[in-house]
Amino acid sequence: MKQHSTFIFQMISLGLFIALLAVFLFPEKFAPRPPGPASANDATAAGHAPFSYASAVRAASPAVVNIHIAKQVVREKHPLQNDPLFQPFADDPFLAPEIQNQTSLGSGVIMSSRGYILTNNHVITNAQQIKVLLADGRHFEARVIGADPETDLAVLKIDASDLPGLVFANSVTIEVGDIVLAIGNPFGIGQTVTQGIISATGRHELGLTTFENFIQTDAAINPGSSGGALINARGELVGINTAIFSQSSGSQGIGFAIPVNLASDVMSQIIKHGQVIRGWLGIEAAALTPELARENGLQPGDGILITAVTEGSPAALAGFKRGDILLRVDDRAIRNPAHALTLIANSKPGTLLTLSGLRDGIPIRATAKVSLRPIKPKP
Numbered sequence: 001m002k003q004h005s006t007f008i009f010q011m012i013s014l015g016l017f018i019a020l021l022a023v024f025l026f027p028e029k030f031a032p033r034p035p036g037p038a039s040a041n042d043a044t045a046a047g048h049a050p051f052s053y054a055s056a057v058r059a060a061s062p063a064v065v066n067i068h069i070a071k072q073v074v075r076e077k078h079p080l081q082n083d084p085l086f087q088p089f090a091d092d093p094f095l096a097p098e099i100q101n102q103t104s105l106g107s108g109v110i111m112s113s114r115g116y117i118l119t120n121n122h123v124i125t126n127a128q129q130i131k132v133l134l135a136d137g138r139h140f141e142a143r144v145i146g147a148d149p150e151t152d153l154a155v156l157k158i159d160a161s162d163l164p165g166l167v168f169a170n171s172v173t174i175e176v177g178d179i180v181l182a183i184g185n186p187f188g189i190g191q192t193v194t195q196g197i198i199s200a201t202g203r204h205e206l207g208l209t210t211f212e213n214f215i216q217t218d219a220a221i222n223p224g225s226s227g228g229a230l231i232n233a234r235g236e237l238v239g240i241n242t243a244i245f246s247q248s249s250g251s252q253g254i255g256f257a258i259p260v261n262l263a264s265d266v267m268s269q270i271i272k273h274g275q276v277i278r279g280w281l282g283i284e285a286a287a288l289t290p291e292l293a294r295e296n297g298l299q300p301g302d303g304i305l306i307t308a309v310t311e312g313s314p315a316a317l318a319g320f321k322r323g324d325i326l327l328r329v330d331d332r333a334i335r336n337p338a339h340a341l342t343l344i345a346n347s348k349p350g351t352l353l354t355l356s357g358l359r360d361g362i363p364i365r366a367t368a369k370v371s372l373r374p375i376k377p378k379p
Contacts, residue, residue, distance in 0.1 A: 005006075012214070013191065016289065022210060024269065028300075030244065047059075050095070053179075056181060056232070057067045057069050057183070057193050057235070058235070059167075060166055060237065061135055061183055061193070061237075062091075062134075062136065062164035063164045064107060064135065064183045064228055065107050065134055065225065066106075066114075066132070066190075067119055067123060067131070067132055067142075068103065068104075068130070068131040068186075069099075069103060069105070069124060069127045069129070070102070070103050070128055070129040070130075071126050071127050071128050071129075071329060072099050072102070074098070074359055080107065081128055088204055095199055100260060103122075105187075105188040105224045105271040106120065106123030107119065107123075107183075107224065107225055107229075108156065108227045108228070109186045109227070109229045109237065109240060110163050110164060111264070113163050115157050115158045115159060115160050115163060116145070117132060117155070117157055118154075118155060118156075118240055118263055118267050119240075120153065120154065120160060120227045120240070121149050121151075121152045122152055123226050123227050123354055124144060124147070127144075129141070130142040130144070130343075132158050134163075135164075142156040142157065142158050143157050144156060144282070144319060145269035145270060146274050147276060148266050148270060149210075150211050150276070151209055151262065151263075151301070152255065153266045153270075154338075155267050166229070166236075167234075167235065167237065168236060168260050168264060169234075169238045170261035171238055171262070174215065174259075175198065175201075176201065177197055177198065178197060178198045178232060179233045180198055180232055180238055181196075181219060181233075181242055182194045182195075182219040182228060182229070182230050182257075183230075183231065184221070184222075184224065184227070184229070186220075186221075186222035186223065186224045186225045187224050188224050189224075192225075194219045194221070196217050197218060198216070199216040199254070200215075201216070202214075203215070203256060205336075206241050208256065211262075211341070212338070213258075213259060214256040214257065214259075215256065216256070216258055217255050218253040220253075221243075221244050221255035222244070225241050226238060226241060226243070227242075228241045238258050238260055239258055239259050240258045241255065241257045242256050242257055242258050243256045272344075275317060275374065275375055276375035279369045279371070279372075280314070280343050280345075280349075280370065280372060280374065281314045281353070282309060282310035282313020282315045282317040282371070283306050283309055283313070283315045283326070284305040284307050284308040285305060285307055285326065285341075287304060287337060288300055288302065288304065288305055288306070289305075289361075292325075295363055296363075297361075298359055301325055301335050301336065302327065302333070303328075303333075303357065303358075304325070304337050305324075306323065306324045306325070307322060308322055309321060314356075314368040314371050315368055318366040319364075319366050320357075320366065324358070324364065325358040325359075327356070328356040328359045329343050329344065329354075330353050330354050331354070347370045352368070353367065353368050353370060354367050354378075
């Protein structure tokens with residue numbers, strides 16, 4: 001028994017010696033290996049962003065189209081053409097205005113298999129001819145179904161079949177930091193994809209449109225990309241690219257897109273009604289200054305100052321005047337002019353709204369019947 005134990009011990013010792021010798025002579029064979037790169041599927045399953053967004057682009061890019069616009073522009077031959085002193089010479093052929101043909105480019109998104117395409121209103125304004133080029137090479141004449149300058153959206157229609165589809169995201173659930181991709185036709189060079197993140201949500205008071213609720217992104221958006229798609233890492237439509245903030249006419253990492261929820265609602269109303277149905281009371285307003293708020297025992301953000309009331313409007317008929325402070329609409333506190341505009345616009349024409357406020361520090365309260373918001377003329 002003792003001899004057997006000694007033999008086992010000798011074998012173990014010999015094995016350890018051989019192992020140590022092997023490690024010493026061939027250290028690279030036994031060094032720990034760094035983990036290999038994870039696949040996109042592994043990363044996605046683990047809850048992380050994939051290393052490639054090719055699948056998202058493949059899913060969304062066929063639904064993004066190039067838009068070619070042809071229009072006629074009247075150019076005066078002389079800078080004083082409209083000066084009264086030149087009127088006696090108005091019939092002179094050398095001074096007559098010249099009509100020039102002009103072309104421009106933009107992008108659009110196929111929103112329906114029935115051929116409806118969403119783009120920006122500024123892309124198609126005053127267009128005499130609109131051509132749409134699909135990613136598969138097909139091209140079609142497009143007609144304008146309707147436009148909404150107050151959100152800078154327009155709906156086009158092409159007569160085509162076998163159109164690619166696109167899944168809509170819920171733009172309410174997006175968050176700052178989410179990966180997004182912008183797809184469009186910058187500078188007319190062809191369909192291009194750029195990548196970034198959502199930099200901010202709910203951007204307003206930018207002076208771009210009347211109704212503003214923009215998604216801000218640092219994904220590069222350049223001239224020609226207007227009307228293109230902003231998608232998430234799954235290839236779902238998040239928004240319609242609309243504008244950039246730039247001092248050089250090129251991308252500087254601050255771009256804006258209209259959320260898909262808003263864009264889809266505008267499109268549906270244009271198709272159904274020919275316009276977007278919004279409520280209107282006929283007031284213009286500004287934010288309270290700290291001094292005015294203090295004089296009325298309020299805090300900045302407690303209400304808005306009515307700066308103008310349209311004659312014969314619902315607000316005028318309810319007795320509101322310039323200089324009144326509006327505090328609440330149907331018991332909902334007003335934070336700023338944009339908030340009031342949205343609350344009123346979202347009210348159906350014919351709805352009765354209770355308006356509460358102050359006039360010279362004295363509480364006022366009245367009921368106004370909402371009217372249909374007049375269509376803003378095209379620029």
